[in-house]
Amino acid sequence: MAEREMLCGKCGCPLEPRRVDFEYLGHVFFADAPRCPKCGEVYLSEELVRGRVAEVEMELENK
Amino acid sequence: MSGGPLERWVLADTGCKDRAALEAWQMARLRETVVYAREKSRFYAELLRGVDPSCLRARADLPLLPLTTAEQLRARGGDWLCCAASRVGRIVTLKTSGTTAEPKRVFFTESDLERTVDFFTHGMRELIAPGERVGILMPSEQPGSVGDLLARGLARIPAEAVKLGPVTDVAATYRALREAGCGCAVGIPVQVLGLACYGAALPEPERLRLRSVLLSADAAHPALVKRVGALLGCPVFTHFGMTELGYGGAVECAAHRGCHVRENDLLVEVIDPETGAPLPPGQRGELVFTTLRREAMPFLRYRSGDLGVLRTERCGCGSRLARVVPEGGRAARTDERLSLWELDGAIFSCDGAVDFCARAEGEALYLTVFGLEPPDKGALRAALLASGAARGLRVELECRTLRGFSGTGMDKRALTKGGGRET
Numbered sequence: 001m002a003e004r005e006m007l008c009g010k011c012g013c014p015l016e017p018r019r020v021d022f023e024y025l026g027h028v029f030f031a032d033a034p035r036c037p038k039c040g041e042v043y044l045s046e047e048l049v050r051g052r053v054a055e056v057e058m059e060l061e062n063k
Numbered sequence: 064m065s066g067g068p069l070e071r072w073v074l075a076d077t078g079c080k081d082r083a084a085l086e087a088w089q090m091a092r093l094r095e096t097v098v099y100a101r102e103k104s105r106f107y108a109e110l111l112r113g114v115d116p117s118c119l120r121a122r123a124d125l126p127l128l129p130l131t132t133a134e135q136l137r138a139r140g141g142d143w144l145c146c147a148a149s150r151v152g153r154i155v156t157l158k159t160s161g162t163t164a165e166p167k168r169v170f171f172t173e174s175d176l177e178r179t180v181d182f183f184t185h186g187m188r189e190l191i192a193p194g195e196r197v198g199i200l201m202p203s204e205q206p207g208s209v210g211d212l213l214a215r216g217l218a219r220i221p222a223e224a225v226k227l228g229p230v231t232d233v234a235a236t237y238r239a240l241r242e243a244g245c246g247c248a249v250g251i252p253v254q255v256l257g258l259a260c261y262g263a264a265l266p267e268p269e270r271l272r273l274r275s276v277l278l279s280a281d282a283a284h285p286a287l288v289k290r291v292g293a294l295l296g297c298p299v300f301t302h303f304g305m306t307e308l309g310y311g312g313a314v315e316c317a318a319h320r321g322c323h324v325r326e327n328d329l330l331v332e333v334i335d336p337e338t339g340a341p342l343p344p345g346q347r348g349e350l351v352f353t354t355l356r357r358e359a360m361p362f363l364r365y366r367s368g369d370l371g372v373l374r375t376e377r378c379g380c381g382s383r384l385a386r387v388v389p390e391g392g393r394a395a396r397t398d399e400r401l402s403l404w405e406l407d408g409a410i411f412s413c414d415g416a417v418d419f420c421a422r423a424e425g426e427a428l429y430l431t432v433f434g435l436e437p438p439d440k441g442a443l444r445a446a447l448l449a450s451g452a453a454r455g456l457r458v459e460l461e462c463r464t465l466r467g468f469s470g471t472g473m474d475k476r477a478l479t480k481g482g483g484r485e486t
Contacts, residue, residue, distance in 0.1 A: 025205045058166060061156035062202060 008036035066382020068188035092355035103145035137165040153207035170359040179309040183216025186314040190275040198240045200250030230254040246274040252283040253418040259294035284407035318379030321386030336394040344375045397478040398423040405452040428456040437462035
């Protein structure tokens with residue numbers, strides 16, 4: 001089944017996959033995530049948050 | 064009560080004038096914490112169902128509360144949280160090295176971290192004077208790291224923090240401490256021992272002039288403490304803490320008879336590690352902690368996994384704050400035949416020994432001891448024999464040159480089991 005297109009709730013524009021930079025504890029890392037080309041809002045899926053983001057967070061959260 | 068800076072701070076913070084008032088104050092905070100945790104946290108709502116906080120009047124009532132464990136924290140840490148995610152200022156993740164077990168994640172609000180900073184300010188006054196320069200040999204780059212919080216605490220004394228991070232290159236760190244003019248160093252026991260051995264081999268004019276040293280983050284056997292003090296020529300203080308407690312737990316005073324607990328934030332007990340039954344002061348058992356004012360993640364009767372003794376009589380410094388004397392190492396043994404604490408006592412009593420790793424397999428103890436030069440095998444064998452620490456196992460001993468300390472050094476050392484490592 002093809003992935004459904006995601007639309008920005010504010011602008012109505014289709015979200016486009018983009019590199020998104022995350023900053024945490026003074027470090028920057030990135031991941032690809034759907035982003036509105038108009039307002040810049042990013043959609044963070046549960047898979048992304050519980051996967052890559054959580055993984056990097058925990059690596060950075062040492063004592 | 065008329066002890067040192069830490070006691071004065073605890074009394075001022077709580078408004079208590081004596082021990083009896085302090086204990087009543089602690090029980091009042093405990094009742095509040097139970098109500099708070101049960102209301103805010105899914106985990107505690109289940110755990111504390113059926114507990115009537117009004118029955119918690121004195122320390123003898125503590126067993127009315129169930130004990131909590133690291134395993135529960137690993138399995139359900141998110142459910143321990145008592146505040147909105149937006150109020151969390153810092154999370155610390157503790158992985159268990161060598162296993163695939165879930166990590167422990169501990170959550171703090173800014174207010175929780177501030178209490179730690181406050182403890183560090185007053186606790187460090189037990190060993191340094193205003194104007195001192197302190198080398199911090201622990202992770203300190205990240206905001207909210209133990210070294211960062213310590214630096215913030217030192218600034219209020221005021222004292223200057225020199226953030227050097229954990230030791231990876233002994234010579235470089237020693238030089239950095241000396242060039243920075245540090246009069247105090249705070250570090251991990253085996254790493255500080257490595258620095259001390261290095262310095263003792265230098266000509267006198269090139270040596271550090273430390274006025275005090277604080278050992279933290281891992282157990283410091285008295286044999287190690289004694290060698291560090293002799294090699295560095297300064298008093299050695301120990302600190303007992305855990306991330307779960309907000310890093311800071313208890314710190315030694317100049318009497319060196321145990322670590323004074325920050326009793327305005329923590330309530331300490333000792334239990335029989337087998338049965339969970341409370342033990343009286345003076346008897347060795349597992350140290351159990353309860354936090355009294357934590358916002359993000361309170362800990363109620365949390366089993367530390369560390370053995371020790373609680374002392375409640377007046378200390379030589381005059382303080383009536385309870386003291387923990389860590390003793391005996393970890394309650395759970397990787398191998399029932401061996402005690403890391405006993406091995407520490409034997410190995411660290413030997414000149415030249417800085418660190419070691421050990422595992423028991425069959426009837427043999429495979430032991431590798433590291434030094435700035437390979438330590439003397441004969442002395443090590445004699446120490447192991449005299450102490451009985453090898454428990455009759457055949458000792459396969461290797462001695463090697465230390466090439467640096469692994470990782471951040473913040474993992475508590477543990478005996479390896481087969482190919483893995485448990486803590």
